[in-house]
Structures are given as structure tokens and as C-alpha cells.
Amino acid sequence: MAASASISKTIYVGPFVHSTSLTDLEIEEKGAIGVDENGVIAFVERNVSQAGIEDVKSRNPGWQDAQVIKLEGNGFFFPGFIDTHTHASQHPNTGLFGKTTLLDWLQTYTFPMESSLSSVPTAQRIYQSFVSRTLSHGTTTCAYYATIHVPATNLLADICLKRGQRALVGRVCMNSDLSPEYYRDESVETSVRNSQASIDYIRSIDPKGEIVKPIVTPRFAPSCTSDCLSAISKLAQETNSHIQTHISENKGEIALVQELFPKSKSYTDVYDTHDLLTPKTILAHAVHLSPEERQTILARKSKISHCPASNTAITSGCAPIRTMLNEGLTIGLGTDISGGFHPSILENVRQAVWVSRHLALQTGDDATKLSTEEALYLATRGGAAVVGLEEQVGGFDVEKEWDAQMIHLGSVDEEGSSDAVVHEGPVDVFGWESWPDKVEKWVYSGDDRNTIAVWVRGRLVHKTALYSGPKDATTL
Amino acid sequence: MAASASISKTIYVGPFVHSTSLTDLEIEEKGAIGVDENGVIAFVERNVSQAGIEDVKSRNPGWQDAQVIKLEGNGFFFPGFIDTHTHASQHPNTGLFGKTTLLDWLQTYTFPMESSLSSVPTAQRIYQSFVSRTLSHGTTTCAYYATIHVPATNLLADICLKRGQRALVGRVCMNSDLSPEYYRDESVETSVRNSQASIDYIRSIDPKGEIVKPIVTPRFAPSCTSDCLSAISKLAQETNSHIQTHISENKGEIALVQELFPKSKSYTDVYDTHDLLTPKTILAHAVHLSPEERQTILARKSKISHCPASNTAITSGCAPIRTMLNEGLTIGLGTDISGGFHPSILENVRQAVWVSRHLALQTGDDATKLSTEEALYLATRGGAAVVGLEEQVGGFDVEKEWDAQMIHLGSVDEEGSSDAVVHEGPVDVFGWESWPDKVEKWVYSGDDRNTIAVWVRGRLVHKTALYSGPKDATTL
Incomplete structure (x- = not known):
């Protein structure tokens, strides 16, 4: 069933983080990852502005009508x-x-x-x-x-x-x-x-x-x-x-x-x-x-x-x-x-x-x-x-499959009110953090509340109330 | 402000757990703890049936009109x-x-x-x-x-x-x-x-x-x-x-x-x-x-x-x-x-x-x-x-003050559906656990989602959406 479920061609837009080697973590703030109908990564673009999605589409023939899932706020995509x-x-x-x-x-x-x-x-x-x-x-x-x-x-x-x-x-x-x-x-x-x-x-x-x-x-x-x-x-x-x-x-x-x-x-x-x-x-x-x-x-x-x-x-x-x-x-x-x-x-x-x-x-x-x-x-x-899947999963590389989590980090407002505590999970971002610091905060104080959506081979397999796509996904 | 805020005389009914010595944890399944207007514990009763609240009240003169906060389900009261x-x-x-x-x-x-x-x-x-x-x-x-x-x-x-x-x-x-x-x-x-x-x-x-x-x-x-x-x-x-x-x-x-x-x-x-x-x-x-x-x-x-x-x-x-x-x-x-x-x-x-x-x-x-x-x-x-407060807090003893948390544990329904995962926090209770096992599950897999209400000196200082009292509190 799962294996054959059809999915929409989708471009995941936003920061992504993954290991490129044992000692190196790539943090790309402006990513765009195209995932095809089979859940396979067709392209990974970097340094893409929000306004540049049209450029991404035109650079990749056949992606004009792809669904776009944008990650807003303090989050990032991370491999499953x-x-x-x-x-x-x-x-x-x-x-x-x-x-x-x-x-x-x-x-x-x-x-x-x-x-x-x-x-x-x-x-x-x-x-x-x-x-x-x-x-x-x-x-x-x-x-x-x-x-x-x-x-x-x-x-x-x-x-x-x-x-x-x-x-x-x-x-x-x-x-x-x-x-x-x-x-x-x-x-x-x-x-x-x-x-x-x-x-x-x-x-x-x-x-x-x-x-x-x-x-x-x-x-x-x-x-x-x-x-x-x-x-x-x-x-x-x-x-x-x-x-x-x-x-x-x-x-x-x-x-x-x-x-x-x-x-x-x-x-x-x-x-x-x-x-x-x-x-x-x-x-x-x-x-x-x-x-x-x-x-x-x-x-x-x-x-x-x-x-x-x-x-x-x-x-x-x-x-x-x-x-x-x-x-x-x-x-x-x-x-x-x-x-x-x-x-x-x-x-x-x-x-x-x-x-x-x-x-x-x-x-x-x-x-x-x-x-x-x-x-x-x-x-x-x-x-x-x-587990013998090194060719398929573990990072965001072209030809690998889209096994990924959307990570959402809470943000502390100017008054420090308790909304984040109640609604946004255990990670508090104040806004001045570097990207490596945001990732480290997730690693050391995050939990399942920060994993707001999970995909396997491009199929959405888990989401929380904080996940707003693909309802809010924009097909540009 | 806090120190002088008036609170209602309240009987907390339900299981409670606290340390009685370095090596001993008391687990009382059927507790009733009376907390007065000053947030001080006036009585601690054990082996009280739900139906027996009237008896508790009649055994304790002046508590007839006390508010009752009942803990239902898999939870228990624990000291702050x-x-x-x-x-x-x-x-x-x-x-x-x-x-x-x-x-x-x-x-x-x-x-x-x-x-x-x-x-x-x-x-x-x-x-x-x-x-x-x-x-x-x-x-x-x-x-x-x-x-x-x-x-x-x-x-x-x-x-x-x-x-x-x-x-x-x-x-x-x-x-x-x-x-x-x-x-x-x-x-x-x-x-x-x-x-x-x-x-x-x-x-x-x-x-x-x-x-x-x-x-x-x-x-x-x-x-x-x-x-x-x-x-x-x-x-x-x-x-x-x-x-x-x-x-x-x-x-x-x-x-x-x-x-x-x-x-x-x-x-x-x-x-x-x-x-x-x-x-x-x-x-x-x-x-x-x-x-x-x-x-x-x-x-x-x-x-x-x-x-x-x-x-x-x-x-x-x-x-x-x-x-x-x-x-x-x-x-x-x-x-x-x-x-x-x-x-x-x-x-x-x-x-x-x-x-x-x-x-x-x-x-x-x-x-x-x-x-x-x-x-x-x-x-x-x-x-x-x-911190020099051993006479005031740390356990549920008469004359100590009511600094407490209400712990709620999730329950897995017969189908194992994912509701508990989403709504009830990280602890899964199947129903066959002994009380010591339930407490141990909380200790080793619980987090703030399981702490659904917190009191200091009898004043409610934190609650989550899962806490239904004192709105649902019954004044018998």
C-alpha cells in the first residue's frame, strides 16, 4: 500500500541540515529540495531566496506545477x-x-x-x-x-x-x-x-x-x-x-x-x-x-x-x-x-x-x-x-529518497510570555542565535514536540498540530 | 501579592506519591489531603474511597464546604x-x-x-x-x-x-x-x-x-x-x-x-x-x-x-x-x-x-x-x-505546605491508536502496570507534559490544557 501510494511532486523550501561526513554538518539556510512522484530527491539547490522559487522551477524542467512546502520560522528539514x-x-x-x-x-x-x-x-x-x-x-x-x-x-x-x-x-x-x-x-x-x-x-x-x-x-x-x-x-x-x-x-x-x-x-x-x-x-x-x-x-x-x-x-x-x-x-x-x-x-x-x-x-x-x-x-x-540503506537514505543528496523530518523550534516573544512553553515545545529561540546554535539547542533540549512532520519516501507519515502544510503549501 | 492571595480550602483526592525517607517512597492509591486557606496541609488521609469523601469531611470539622479536586485516571499527586x-x-x-x-x-x-x-x-x-x-x-x-x-x-x-x-x-x-x-x-x-x-x-x-x-x-x-x-x-x-x-x-x-x-x-x-x-x-x-x-x-x-x-x-x-x-x-x-x-x-x-x-x-x-x-x-x-525549607515542603505531611504537582500519565486504548502520542505526553500506560511500575514509567519516560498542574502554598501556579480542575472540582 504505502509503497505504491502516489505522491505529489514537491519542492521543500527552507533551511536544511544534514551530515556530509562523520565530522561535518551542513547547515544550508536557503535550501530548495525537489522530490519527485516516487519520493526520490531530484535536485538540491542552495542559497535560494524565497522569491527565487520561480527560478528554481525554471532551472528544473517539468517542475513548473510542483507543490511547494515552505518552512517558515526557526525550523529546518533534517533527515529521518x-x-x-x-x-x-x-x-x-x-x-x-x-x-x-x-x-x-x-x-x-x-x-x-x-x-x-x-x-x-x-x-x-x-x-x-x-x-x-x-x-x-x-x-x-x-x-x-x-x-x-x-x-x-x-x-x-x-x-x-x-x-x-x-x-x-x-x-x-x-x-x-x-x-x-x-x-x-x-x-x-x-x-x-x-x-x-x-x-x-x-x-x-x-x-x-x-x-x-x-x-x-x-x-x-x-x-x-x-x-x-x-x-x-x-x-x-x-x-x-x-x-x-x-x-x-x-x-x-x-x-x-x-x-x-x-x-x-x-x-x-x-x-x-x-x-x-x-x-x-x-x-x-x-x-x-x-x-x-x-x-x-x-x-x-x-x-x-x-x-x-x-x-x-x-x-x-x-x-x-x-x-x-x-x-x-x-x-x-x-x-x-x-x-x-x-x-x-x-x-x-x-x-x-x-x-x-x-x-x-x-x-x-x-x-x-x-x-x-x-x-x-x-x-x-x-x-x-x-541497515544497508546508505544509498537510499540518511542525507539530502540527489537520488536519495525523501525520508525527512520538519523541525520547528519555539520562539520567545519580547515579553517572554509563556506561550512558547505551552505551545511550541521545549526549545526556546530568542532570535540572536547563530544557525549552529539553533541546531545545538534542538539536539540538547529538543524532543518529539519539535518534530512537527515526518516523511518517508515523500509520503507524510506523521504530523502534529503545528504542521500547517501541505494545506498551506503554495503551488506557484 | 502571591503570598497574600487567598485560596479556597481544598481537599485533593486521589493517589499520591512522596518520599518518606531516603530509601522509601510511599504510594497511596486512595489519598485525601486537606489544604487550608493558607496553603497548609491540615490532614492526610489514606485508603479513602471516592464515595468516602463525605466521611473525610465529617471526620474533619470545618471542612464541610471545602472544594474537592479529584484526580482521575492514571495520575497522582507528587511534591513540587x-x-x-x-x-x-x-x-x-x-x-x-x-x-x-x-x-x-x-x-x-x-x-x-x-x-x-x-x-x-x-x-x-x-x-x-x-x-x-x-x-x-x-x-x-x-x-x-x-x-x-x-x-x-x-x-x-x-x-x-x-x-x-x-x-x-x-x-x-x-x-x-x-x-x-x-x-x-x-x-x-x-x-x-x-x-x-x-x-x-x-x-x-x-x-x-x-x-x-x-x-x-x-x-x-x-x-x-x-x-x-x-x-x-x-x-x-x-x-x-x-x-x-x-x-x-x-x-x-x-x-x-x-x-x-x-x-x-x-x-x-x-x-x-x-x-x-x-x-x-x-x-x-x-x-x-x-x-x-x-x-x-x-x-x-x-x-x-x-x-x-x-x-x-x-x-x-x-x-x-x-x-x-x-x-x-x-x-x-x-x-x-x-x-x-x-x-x-x-x-x-x-x-x-x-x-x-x-x-x-x-x-x-x-x-x-x-x-x-x-x-x-x-x-x-x-x-x-x-534550601532550608525542610519544615515547609518536600513531602505530604500535616503542617507542611501544599507545593505539589498533578501528574497525568497517558493511556493506550485497546486499538493502540495514536491519540495518546499526540495528546497525553510521553508515558504510555497499558493498564496492567502495578503502581510502582507506573511511577517508574513517569520517572524514566515522563516530561513536563505529564505535569498538568502545579501548586505552591495551595496556589495554582501552572496548568496545561489537560488539567480540568478546579472548574470540574466538586464541592460536595
């Missing part, structure tokens, strides 16, 4: 966020973790919740509301863990397709007795058969994978027997699927992996010897990897999802992201609901910066600090590369 | 937050710090901004909007740093009094050449005279100090000459004023203090030898204090403001709060705008938990972790003790 790791099924546990760390958290909070999605109406309620949440935070692409249940997993894919959110949707494989008897795959055969069923279904509803794709999802090494890991790896290979799993999140978990897989040299080696490290593999966390493990992952071209809010909340550790970037690893951000306490990638941009500062405090080495620009890169182009 | 350290004058810099740490941050961002408050219209705009922000986050008491300017400082006190927010308002003293020539007190005499003028003004507008009080504010040791510290200490003593300053925030700062005060044994010793450590002194940060320094502060009964968001944002360090609590120090939370990036104490409750977890990761000692309960205590009763 990519969430490279989250558990949609744990949405109702957001904010709950008490005093637990990873292994007891799974037993206390996670498995009971996930198991309840054997009920399709429960899954409908949870997934529908979670997709609303992630879209509202500007997340245009999401790598989702569902549960072991095929019907609920397929439903999540249906919802993403209908709502127009790009998604990798994974049925969770877990057959070992780490998981409780009430919530695990009965056998290796069940793991494979049910994963295959979900892959087939997702490919049937979006054959080209334009919006939703399947992803093979062995939960993590302790959840799967060696046989299961081998079988699921074979399935991924046969179906040419993405793969997602967890790695090296917590020291207790690492010890458990060593105990369960005594012949393996390391946690990474477990996956490597089961042929699970491919260029289409997303490894979440990667907090405590050794340099040798990182070299193996780099050599296999597997990708890393950094989940800073989660790693802080359940006291897993500080992943050395700056080091891993220097080594050449491909890294994006993940919210990791509900180990992470917030479904927003913007919150995780901040948390990535905080974690890197805590690492600097621990090590005394300021070189570990991530800059704002770097964290925003991870949230967009970095994430796009992690 | 106490912000024990923030710079109102730095509000426009919220979210800006780039790559700086303390000392260059002061020169780059802070001094130029503060100096602009020599203009009263500028101050009006900044202070009016900042008080709106802090009230919207449920902050009912705030220890404010203003600037060196007497008119602007007095204006901040006027605004707090008019809006009904309890405040300690401090004109900043700084006469050393650490501060730029364009922004410092010309002489020790200027420091004293202008501080005295502000104290006198604030006491003239609120003679009993029921809402606003002055606070003597030597910025921090490097900003003041020894003569100035002595003179300002004498002023505090003569006027029986509170004192606030910064201590041991950053290692570069500590080295600078040692260089500027070579005869002092420590940073703490600088303040101690200038008689600035009193039971009415608030010391912000306290990140790197030695055990001896902490003993001195404890012996002087001075108080600590922990500013975790700030300490992370400008990479100052992790204050060992659990250790300091064990030692018996009195501690509250501070937002430290704009070193801190968020005017919300709830955000700092979370950040206090995160900082304590990073400390656990650094030290390998899980005993450094703060629990949710402990962080909420710091935000309320702890903060009240820091």
Missing part, C-alpha cells in the same frame, strides 16, 4: 532518524528496569512481556502504539525485534507497511533453556520453520522490500543452541536476509557465553564460527569487545548498533565508539527499547555524547569524546549504512 | 520539585556548550550572556520565560543565580513573587580579573553595596520571606578576591542570609583555586577560612572533594547541590553522591542551567541515576548506584533541606 536496534514487543516496559542488569532483567521484565504477544490483539495494541511513538520521534527506519510468534511478527510488518515506516522486522529465534519453557522455540526445526514463514510473509506484502524487509533474528548466543545458530545462519544465507543479534553487552553475559560455548575463542568467535557475521549483520551493543573481536567484525563487514541509553540504564558499560570509528567500523544508534528507556533517537544522540564523555572521564582521554556532529551522523548516515 | 542550583540568566544558552569545559565555557558562553542583562527589558524577557519553564517542569522552589546587576536581580524576585514560585534569588558577586572587564564588580565595595541593595529590595517585597528570599552569591572562589569573600561573608552574617556558591566542579578549576589561594589547604578551606561555610550555605557540584573536605562541610552543616546533567554535559565528573549520603551530608538536585542542558529536575533525577551508574562502572562498586527512590528523595525532601 534510523533506529538500528529496538524491541517493539517491549514497548510497554519502557522506563522499567528497577535495579536489574541484563540477565535478571530478561527474566523479570522481558520474557513475560514478550510472551504475551502470543495474543494478536495484544500485539496489535502494542505495535500500533509503538510505531506511532517511533514515527513521532522522527524515526523513519527501524530495525525491529518482534517476538517468537509468527502472527504477531507479521502484524508488525503489516503495520509498518501501512503506516509507511521503513522497517526490518525480525521474528526472534530462541530455543535454548536460558529462556523459560513458556517462551521459546520448541526445537531447531521450529526456529527455522517459523522464521521462514515470517520471511515469506513479509516478502509477500512488499516484494521489492521498499518499505519492509525481513531480518533473521537469533536473539543472542545464550538463547540459541549451536545447532540453532547454524540452521538460522543457513536460512539467512538461503534467503539472502539481513541478520540481527546482540553482542558483548554485559560482563555477566560474556562469561555465560564462554561457559556455553567453551570451544569458542570469544563471543565474536561464536557468531563467526556459525557464519553469522555477514555484511548484512547488525550487532547490537558491542560494549566490551576486544581489539581482536573488533578486527574480525570489521573483516566480515558486519555492522554495529550503539545503544547508549540502554547501556547506561542497565549499567552495561560505555562502548568505545570513537575507537571503533577510528578502526573503520560502521556504526549507527539504537534505542533498544526497553533496555533503553526512551524511543527517541534524538535522546540517544545525547546519550551517545554523554557516554563518550563518561568514557573520557574514566580513561582521562578526551579523544574518546563524540562531537554533536558525529552523534548526528551516527543517527542518520551511520544508521543507514548499518 | 526543588531546584537547588540554577542560573536563570543563562536560560538562553540552554543546550549550548559545544566542545568546552568549565573555564572556557564561562568565557565563551556565560559571561557575554550574563552581561546582556544590564538591560532590564532583556532580563524581563529571559526571566519571565525561564520561570514559565521551571514551573512547567514542576519546580516549586528554585535557588537562582541572577547576574551582577541589581535591577535585573530584583526583577527576577518580582517575577517569582508574582508567579508564586518560591525562590532564593542571588545577585552574583564577582570582582576578580577572571571575569572580563565588561562584566564584573568594580570593587569589593561595589560587591557589598549592590548585594546589600538586592537583599534590601527582596526583603521589602516579601518581608516574611514566604515566597522569595535573598541569597548572598559569591560566584566561586576564582571570581572573587580574598577581600571580597571576607566582605561578602560578613554581609551574609549581618543580614542572616543564605549563601550559594560553586565548589570543586572541575579539575582545572581546582588547580586554579590552588594557584589563586596558595595558602589554603583545599578548595573547601578557601571558603572555610573566609567563614562562608554555614548551615545556610549551598555548595554546587562537589564532584572532586577529598574526604577531609567533605568532613569539613559536614561539620559546618553546609549543604550540597548535585548537578548531574551539568557534570556530564561539560565533562566535569561523577560526584560520589552515595558516599556523601552515607557520610551524612545534606544533598539536593540542581539543574545548573546552562552548564546543565535541561531545566527539568525530573531529567536530573534520571541523570543522577545515570551518573551513579557510570560511577559504578568506573569503580566496579555497585554500592555507588542511586535507586529511583533515592533520586526522588534528593529532588524533593533532600532539596528542601538544602
